[in-house]
Amino acid sequence: MKKIILTGGGTAGHVTPNLALIPSLREHGYEIRYIGSYQGIERKLIEEAGIPYDGISSGKLRRYFDLKNFTDPFRVIKGYAEARKLIKHYRPDVVFSKGGFVAVPVVLAAKHYRVPVIIHESDMTPGLANKLCIPSARKVCCNFPETLPYLPQEKAVLTGSPIRAELLTGDRLSGLSYAGLSTDKPVILVIGGSLGAVAINQAIRRLLPRLLAEYQVIHICGKDHLEESLNGTPGYVQYEYVDAPLKDLFAAADLIVSRAGANSICEILALRKPNVLIPLSAAASRGDQILNANSFAGQGFSTVLMEESVTDDTLYRAIADTYSRRGEFIHQMEHSHLNNAINTIVGLIEECAVS
Numbered sequence: 001m002k003k004i005i006l007t008g009g010g011t012a013g014h015v016t017p018n019l020a021l022i023p024s025l026r027e028h029g030y031e032i033r034y035i036g037s038y039q040g041i042e043r044k045l046i047e048e049a050g051i052p053y054d055g056i057s058s059g060k061l062r063r064y065f066d067l068k069n070f071t072d073p074f075r076v077i078k079g080y081a082e083a084r085k086l087i088k089h090y091r092p093d094v095v096f097s098k099g100g101f102v103a104v105p106v107v108l109a110a111k112h113y114r115v116p117v118i119i120h121e122s123d124m125t126p127g128l129a130n131k132l133c134i135p136s137a138r139k140v141c142c143n144f145p146e147t148l149p150y151l152p153q154e155k156a157v158l159t160g161s162p163i164r165a166e167l168l169t170g171d172r173l174s175g176l177s178y179a180g181l182s183t184d185k186p187v188i189l190v191i192g193g194s195l196g197a198v199a200i201n202q203a204i205r206r207l208l209p210r211l212l213a214e215y216q217v218i219h220i221c222g223k224d225h226l227e228e229s230l231n232g233t234p235g236y237v238q239y240e241y242v243d244a245p246l247k248d249l250f251a252a253a254d255l256i257v258s259r260a261g262a263n264s265i266c267e268i269l270a271l272r273k274p275n276v277l278i279p280l281s282a283a284a285s286r287g288d289q290i291l292n293a294n295s296f297a298g299q300g301f302s303t304v305l306m307e308e309s310v311t312d313d314t315l316y317r318a319i320a321d322t323y324s325r326r327g328e329f330i331h332q333m334e335h336s337h338l339n340n341a342i343n344t345i346v347g348l349i350e351e352c353a354v355s
Helices: 016-027 041-048 072-090 103-112 128-136 145-150 165-169 172-179 198-211 246-252 262-271 288-298 312-324 326-334 341-354
Strands: 002-007 030-037 053-056 094-097 117-121 139-142 156-158 187-191 216-220 236-239 255-258 275-277
Touching: 002 016, 002 072, 002 103, 002 341, 016 030, 016 041, 016 341, 030 041, 030 072, 041 053, 053 072, 072 103, 094 103, 094 341, 103 117, 103 128, 117 128, 117 341, 139 341, 145 156, 145 288, 165 246, 165 262, 172 246, 187 198, 187 246, 198 216, 198 312, 216 246, 255 262, 255 312, 262 275, 262 288, 275 288, 275 312, 312 326
Parallel strands: 002 030, 002 094, 030 053, 094 117, 117 139, 139 156, 187 216, 187 255, 216 236, 255 275
Antiparallel strands: none
Protein backbone atom coordinates (compact mmCIF):
# COMPACT_ATOMS: atom_id res chain seq x y z
CA MET A 1 0.00 0.00 0.00
CA LYS A 2 1.22 3.49 -0.85
CA LYS A 3 1.85 5.79 2.09
CA ILE A 4 1.33 9.54 2.36
CA ILE A 5 1.93 11.99 5.18
CA LEU A 6 -0.21 15.11 5.25
CA THR A 7 0.90 18.17 7.19
CA GLY A 8 -0.19 21.72 7.86
CA GLY A 9 -1.64 23.61 10.76
CA GLY A 10 -2.10 26.75 12.77
CA THR A 11 -5.51 27.66 11.35
CA ALA A 12 -8.46 25.72 9.98
CA GLY A 13 -7.50 26.99 6.52
CA HIS A 14 -4.30 24.93 6.74
CA VAL A 15 -6.31 21.79 7.47
CA THR A 16 -9.60 21.76 5.54
CA PRO A 17 -7.96 21.29 2.09
CA ASN A 18 -6.15 18.24 3.50
CA LEU A 19 -9.47 16.91 4.80
CA ALA A 20 -10.95 17.43 1.34
CA LEU A 21 -8.25 15.24 -0.21
CA ILE A 22 -8.67 12.31 2.18
CA PRO A 23 -11.61 10.50 0.51
CA SER A 24 -9.89 10.54 -2.89
CA LEU A 25 -6.56 9.45 -1.38
CA ARG A 26 -8.32 6.52 0.26
CA GLU A 27 -9.93 5.58 -3.06
CA HIS A 28 -6.44 5.55 -4.59
CA GLY A 29 -5.21 3.12 -1.93
CA TYR A 30 -3.13 5.39 0.29
CA GLU A 31 -2.35 4.75 3.91
CA ILE A 32 -2.67 8.24 5.41
CA ARG A 33 -1.02 9.76 8.46
CA TYR A 34 -0.92 13.37 9.63
CA ILE A 35 1.84 15.35 11.32
CA GLY A 36 0.84 18.56 13.06
CA SER A 37 1.52 20.48 16.25
CA TYR A 38 0.95 18.98 19.68
CA GLN A 39 -2.36 20.70 20.41
CA GLY A 40 -3.18 22.89 17.39
CA ILE A 41 -6.62 23.09 15.82
CA GLU A 42 -5.46 20.55 13.25
CA ARG A 43 -5.24 17.79 15.87
CA LYS A 44 -8.94 17.91 16.73
CA LEU A 45 -10.04 18.16 13.08
CA ILE A 46 -7.83 15.31 11.89
CA GLU A 47 -8.55 12.94 14.76
CA GLU A 48 -12.29 13.51 14.24
CA ALA A 49 -11.74 12.39 10.64
CA GLY A 50 -10.22 9.11 11.90
CA ILE A 51 -6.70 9.77 10.61
CA PRO A 52 -3.69 8.68 12.72
CA TYR A 53 -2.02 11.82 14.09
CA ASP A 54 1.46 12.62 15.37
CA GLY A 55 2.26 15.89 17.10
CA ILE A 56 5.62 17.63 16.92
CA SER A 57 7.10 20.73 18.48
CA SER A 58 6.31 23.90 16.53
CA GLY A 59 7.52 27.48 16.63
CA LYS A 60 6.69 30.53 14.59
CA LEU A 61 9.30 32.36 12.53
CA ARG A 62 8.42 36.04 12.78
CA ARG A 63 9.54 39.01 10.71
CA TYR A 64 9.02 41.34 13.68
CA PHE A 65 10.47 41.62 17.19
CA ASP A 66 8.97 39.34 19.80
CA LEU A 67 10.54 37.74 22.86
CA LYS A 68 9.40 34.35 21.53
CA ASN A 69 11.86 34.83 18.66
CA PHE A 70 14.56 33.79 21.14
CA THR A 71 12.89 30.49 22.08
CA ASP A 72 10.90 29.42 19.02
CA PRO A 73 13.97 28.48 16.93
CA PHE A 74 14.69 25.78 19.52
CA ARG A 75 11.13 24.51 19.18
CA VAL A 76 11.60 24.34 15.40
CA ILE A 77 14.85 22.41 15.82
CA LYS A 78 13.12 19.99 18.19
CA GLY A 79 10.25 19.65 15.71
CA TYR A 80 12.69 18.87 12.93
CA ALA A 81 14.28 16.07 14.98
CA GLU A 82 10.84 14.65 15.79
CA ALA A 83 9.75 14.88 12.14
CA ARG A 84 12.89 13.05 10.99
CA LYS A 85 12.10 10.19 13.36
CA LEU A 86 8.55 9.96 12.08
CA ILE A 87 9.54 10.11 8.40
CA LYS A 88 12.20 7.44 8.97
CA HIS A 89 9.71 5.22 10.81
CA TYR A 90 6.75 5.54 8.43
CA ARG A 91 8.72 5.73 5.17
CA PRO A 92 6.05 7.59 3.19
CA ASP A 93 6.04 7.61 -0.59
CA VAL A 94 5.10 11.29 -0.65
CA VAL A 95 4.38 14.23 1.68
CA PHE A 96 1.66 16.81 1.00
CA SER A 97 1.94 20.10 2.88
CA LYS A 98 -0.78 22.70 3.24
CA GLY A 99 1.53 25.16 4.99
CA GLY A 100 1.77 26.79 8.37
CA PHE A 101 4.93 26.78 10.45
CA VAL A 102 4.43 23.25 11.76
CA ALA A 103 4.89 22.04 8.16
CA VAL A 104 8.41 23.46 7.82
CA PRO A 105 10.25 20.78 9.86
CA VAL A 106 8.16 18.05 8.21
CA VAL A 107 9.06 19.23 4.71
CA LEU A 108 12.75 19.56 5.61
CA ALA A 109 12.74 16.09 7.17
CA ALA A 110 11.16 14.66 4.02
CA LYS A 111 13.87 16.31 1.94
CA HIS A 112 16.53 14.73 4.17
CA TYR A 113 15.16 11.27 3.34
CA ARG A 114 14.55 12.16 -0.32
CA VAL A 115 10.78 11.81 0.02
CA PRO A 116 9.03 13.89 -2.68
CA VAL A 117 7.03 16.84 -1.33
CA ILE A 118 4.06 18.68 -2.81
CA ILE A 119 3.08 22.05 -1.33
CA HIS A 120 -0.18 23.95 -1.65
CA GLU A 121 -0.17 27.75 -1.34
CA SER A 122 -3.63 29.21 -0.77
CA ASP A 123 -2.93 32.93 -0.93
CA MET A 124 -1.84 35.16 -3.75
CA THR A 125 1.75 35.43 -2.53
CA PRO A 126 3.54 32.69 -0.59
CA GLY A 127 3.71 33.12 3.17
CA LEU A 128 7.02 32.83 5.01
CA ALA A 129 6.52 29.16 5.95
CA ASN A 130 5.93 28.11 2.35
CA LYS A 131 8.79 30.30 1.13
CA LEU A 132 11.07 28.25 3.38
CA CYS A 133 9.60 24.99 2.03
CA ILE A 134 9.46 25.71 -1.71
CA PRO A 135 13.15 24.83 -2.38
CA SER A 136 12.47 21.35 -0.96
CA ALA A 137 9.28 20.75 -2.97
CA ARG A 138 8.77 18.77 -6.15
CA LYS A 139 5.59 20.71 -7.05
CA VAL A 140 3.90 23.83 -5.68
CA CYS A 141 0.13 24.09 -6.19
CA CYS A 142 -1.66 27.43 -6.07
CA ASN A 143 -5.13 28.98 -6.26
CA PHE A 144 -4.58 32.09 -8.35
CA PRO A 145 -3.02 32.73 -11.77
CA GLU A 146 -1.34 35.79 -10.27
CA THR A 147 0.64 33.51 -7.92
CA LEU A 148 2.52 31.74 -10.72
CA PRO A 149 5.20 34.45 -11.19
CA TYR A 150 6.13 34.12 -7.49
CA LEU A 151 6.90 30.41 -7.88
CA PRO A 152 9.65 28.48 -9.68
CA GLN A 153 8.29 27.90 -13.18
CA GLU A 154 9.18 24.21 -13.25
CA LYS A 155 7.36 23.57 -9.96
CA ALA A 156 4.27 25.76 -10.22
CA VAL A 157 0.86 24.21 -10.94
CA LEU A 158 -2.40 26.19 -10.96
CA THR A 159 -4.86 23.80 -9.27
CA GLY A 160 -7.36 25.78 -7.21
CA SER A 161 -8.17 24.63 -3.69
CA PRO A 162 -9.50 21.20 -2.70
CA ILE A 163 -13.11 21.56 -1.54
CA ARG A 164 -14.85 19.19 0.87
CA ALA A 165 -17.23 17.11 -1.22
CA GLU A 166 -20.00 17.31 1.37
CA LEU A 167 -20.31 21.07 0.82
CA LEU A 168 -21.60 20.31 -2.66
CA THR A 169 -24.38 18.05 -1.38
CA GLY A 170 -26.49 20.62 0.47
CA ASP A 171 -30.25 20.83 0.11
CA ARG A 172 -31.92 24.25 -0.18
CA LEU A 173 -35.20 23.30 1.51
CA SER A 174 -33.33 21.62 4.37
CA GLY A 175 -31.29 24.81 4.83
CA LEU A 176 -34.39 27.00 4.87
CA SER A 177 -36.07 24.65 7.33
CA TYR A 178 -33.02 24.63 9.62
CA ALA A 179 -32.93 28.44 9.62
CA GLY A 180 -36.70 28.79 9.95
CA LEU A 181 -36.94 30.83 6.74
CA SER A 182 -39.39 30.76 3.84
CA THR A 183 -39.16 30.39 0.08
CA ASP A 184 -40.79 33.80 -0.45
CA LYS A 185 -37.65 35.96 -0.50
CA PRO A 186 -34.03 35.44 -1.59
CA VAL A 187 -31.52 34.57 1.11
CA ILE A 188 -28.27 36.37 1.95
CA LEU A 189 -25.70 34.27 3.84
CA VAL A 190 -23.20 36.37 5.81
CA ILE A 191 -19.96 34.69 6.92
CA GLY A 192 -17.21 36.54 8.78
CA GLY A 193 -14.77 33.67 9.22
CA SER A 194 -14.25 31.28 12.14
CA LEU A 195 -13.68 34.14 14.59
CA GLY A 196 -16.32 36.40 13.10
CA ALA A 197 -15.81 39.85 11.63
CA VAL A 198 -16.94 42.70 13.85
CA ALA A 199 -16.97 45.27 11.05
CA ILE A 200 -19.15 43.07 8.82
CA ASN A 201 -21.42 42.09 11.71
CA GLN A 202 -22.05 45.71 12.63
CA ALA A 203 -22.64 46.81 9.04
CA ILE A 204 -25.13 44.01 8.35
CA ARG A 205 -27.04 44.68 11.55
CA ARG A 206 -27.31 48.41 10.85
CA LEU A 207 -28.61 47.55 7.40
CA LEU A 208 -31.16 44.95 8.49
CA PRO A 209 -34.29 47.15 8.20
CA ARG A 210 -33.48 47.81 4.51
CA LEU A 211 -32.30 44.30 3.75
CA LEU A 212 -35.25 42.51 5.32
CA ALA A 213 -37.67 44.41 3.11
CA GLU A 214 -36.31 42.43 0.14
CA TYR A 215 -34.22 39.56 1.47
CA GLN A 216 -33.85 37.08 4.32
CA VAL A 217 -30.53 36.97 6.17
CA ILE A 218 -28.61 34.04 7.66
CA HIS A 219 -25.79 35.53 9.73
CA ILE A 220 -22.89 33.38 10.94
CA CYS A 221 -21.27 35.96 13.17
CA GLY A 222 -18.56 34.11 15.12
CA LYS A 223 -18.08 33.07 18.72
CA ASP A 224 -19.37 35.58 21.28
CA HIS A 225 -20.72 37.88 18.55
CA LEU A 226 -24.44 37.13 18.83
CA GLU A 227 -26.73 40.14 19.28
CA GLU A 228 -29.41 38.88 21.64
CA SER A 229 -31.73 41.82 20.99
CA LEU A 230 -32.16 40.65 17.38
CA ASN A 231 -33.33 37.14 18.24
CA GLY A 232 -36.80 36.57 16.84
CA THR A 233 -36.49 39.21 14.13
CA PRO A 234 -38.64 37.94 11.21
CA GLY A 235 -36.43 36.93 8.27
CA TYR A 236 -33.18 37.11 10.26
CA VAL A 237 -31.36 34.28 12.02
CA GLN A 238 -27.91 34.35 13.59
CA TYR A 239 -25.44 31.67 14.66
CA GLU A 240 -22.03 31.76 16.30
CA TYR A 241 -20.90 28.75 14.29
CA VAL A 242 -22.48 26.12 12.06
CA ASP A 243 -20.97 22.70 11.41
CA ALA A 244 -22.86 19.88 9.65
CA PRO A 245 -25.85 21.98 8.47
CA LEU A 246 -23.52 24.49 6.76
CA LYS A 247 -23.85 22.66 3.42
CA ASP A 248 -27.61 23.17 3.54
CA LEU A 249 -27.28 26.85 4.47
CA PHE A 250 -24.94 27.29 1.49
CA ALA A 251 -27.53 25.62 -0.72
CA ALA A 252 -30.23 27.94 0.64
CA ALA A 253 -28.19 31.08 -0.08
CA ASP A 254 -28.82 33.17 -3.18
CA LEU A 255 -25.94 35.52 -2.35
CA ILE A 256 -23.04 35.38 0.10
CA VAL A 257 -21.31 38.21 1.94
CA SER A 258 -17.91 37.03 3.15
CA ARG A 259 -14.36 37.82 4.08
CA ALA A 260 -11.84 36.85 1.40
CA GLY A 261 -9.80 34.08 2.94
CA ALA A 262 -8.51 31.85 0.17
CA ASN A 263 -10.28 28.66 1.23
CA SER A 264 -13.57 30.43 1.87
CA ILE A 265 -13.70 32.08 -1.52
CA CYS A 266 -12.70 28.87 -3.29
CA GLU A 267 -15.64 27.15 -1.60
CA ILE A 268 -17.90 29.97 -2.81
CA LEU A 269 -16.51 29.50 -6.33
CA ALA A 270 -17.16 25.75 -6.24
CA LEU A 271 -20.73 26.40 -5.08
CA ARG A 272 -21.29 28.99 -7.85
CA LYS A 273 -22.69 31.53 -5.39
CA PRO A 274 -22.80 35.24 -6.33
CA ASN A 275 -20.90 37.06 -3.62
CA VAL A 276 -19.75 40.31 -2.10
CA LEU A 277 -16.26 40.06 -0.61
CA ILE A 278 -15.11 42.41 2.15
CA PRO A 279 -11.42 41.56 2.60
CA LEU A 280 -9.60 42.05 5.87
CA SER A 281 -7.89 45.42 5.71
CA ALA A 282 -4.16 45.78 5.06
CA ALA A 283 -3.85 47.42 8.48
CA ALA A 284 -4.97 44.17 10.12
CA SER A 285 -3.16 41.69 7.86
CA ARG A 286 -0.41 41.31 5.29
CA GLY A 287 -2.96 42.23 2.62
CA ASP A 288 -3.45 38.73 1.23
CA GLN A 289 -7.24 38.90 1.43
CA ILE A 290 -7.26 42.09 -0.64
CA LEU A 291 -5.20 40.38 -3.33
CA ASN A 292 -7.43 37.29 -3.21
CA ALA A 293 -10.58 39.37 -3.55
CA ASN A 294 -9.25 41.48 -6.41
CA SER A 295 -8.25 38.35 -8.30
CA PHE A 296 -11.77 36.95 -7.99
CA ALA A 297 -13.25 40.29 -9.05
CA GLY A 298 -10.93 40.39 -12.06
CA GLN A 299 -12.10 36.91 -13.10
CA GLY A 300 -15.74 38.00 -12.84
CA PHE A 301 -16.54 35.85 -9.80
CA SER A 302 -17.10 38.51 -7.13
CA THR A 303 -17.97 42.06 -6.15
CA VAL A 304 -15.35 43.57 -3.82
CA LEU A 305 -16.02 46.20 -1.18
CA MET A 306 -13.03 47.36 0.85
CA GLU A 307 -13.63 47.43 4.59
CA GLU A 308 -12.67 51.10 4.75
CA SER A 309 -15.41 51.84 2.21
CA VAL A 310 -18.19 49.98 4.01
CA THR A 311 -21.17 52.20 4.82
CA ASP A 312 -24.85 51.39 4.94
CA ASP A 313 -25.28 52.73 1.40
CA THR A 314 -22.18 51.15 -0.19
CA LEU A 315 -22.93 47.73 1.28
CA TYR A 316 -26.57 47.86 0.26
CA ARG A 317 -25.66 48.88 -3.30
CA ALA A 318 -23.03 46.14 -3.54
CA ILE A 319 -25.56 43.51 -2.44
CA ALA A 320 -28.35 44.81 -4.67
CA ASP A 321 -26.13 45.15 -7.74
CA THR A 322 -24.58 41.70 -7.27
CA TYR A 323 -27.98 40.08 -6.84
CA SER A 324 -29.37 41.82 -9.92
CA ARG A 325 -26.39 40.55 -11.95
CA ARG A 326 -26.27 37.11 -10.35
CA GLY A 327 -26.60 35.33 -13.68
CA GLU A 328 -23.38 36.94 -14.96
CA PHE A 329 -21.42 35.88 -11.88
CA ILE A 330 -22.74 32.32 -11.99
CA HIS A 331 -21.84 32.06 -15.69
CA GLN A 332 -18.24 33.13 -15.03
CA MET A 333 -17.87 30.71 -12.11
CA GLU A 334 -19.29 27.81 -14.11
CA HIS A 335 -16.58 28.32 -16.74
CA SER A 336 -13.66 28.51 -14.28
CA HIS A 337 -11.00 25.84 -14.74
CA LEU A 338 -10.24 25.88 -11.00
CA ASN A 339 -13.07 23.52 -10.11
CA ASN A 340 -11.21 20.23 -10.36
CA ALA A 341 -8.56 20.72 -7.69
CA ILE A 342 -8.87 17.35 -5.96
CA ASN A 343 -8.33 15.31 -9.12
CA THR A 344 -5.47 17.55 -10.23
CA ILE A 345 -3.66 17.41 -6.89
CA VAL A 346 -4.17 13.68 -6.40
CA GLY A 347 -2.80 13.22 -9.92
CA LEU A 348 0.36 15.09 -8.91
CA ILE A 349 0.61 13.00 -5.75
CA GLU A 350 0.34 9.81 -7.83
CA GLU A 351 3.11 11.00 -10.15
CA CYS A 352 5.41 11.80 -7.24
CA ALA A 353 4.63 8.60 -5.35
CA VAL A 354 5.74 6.37 -8.23
CA SER A 355 8.68 8.45 -9.43
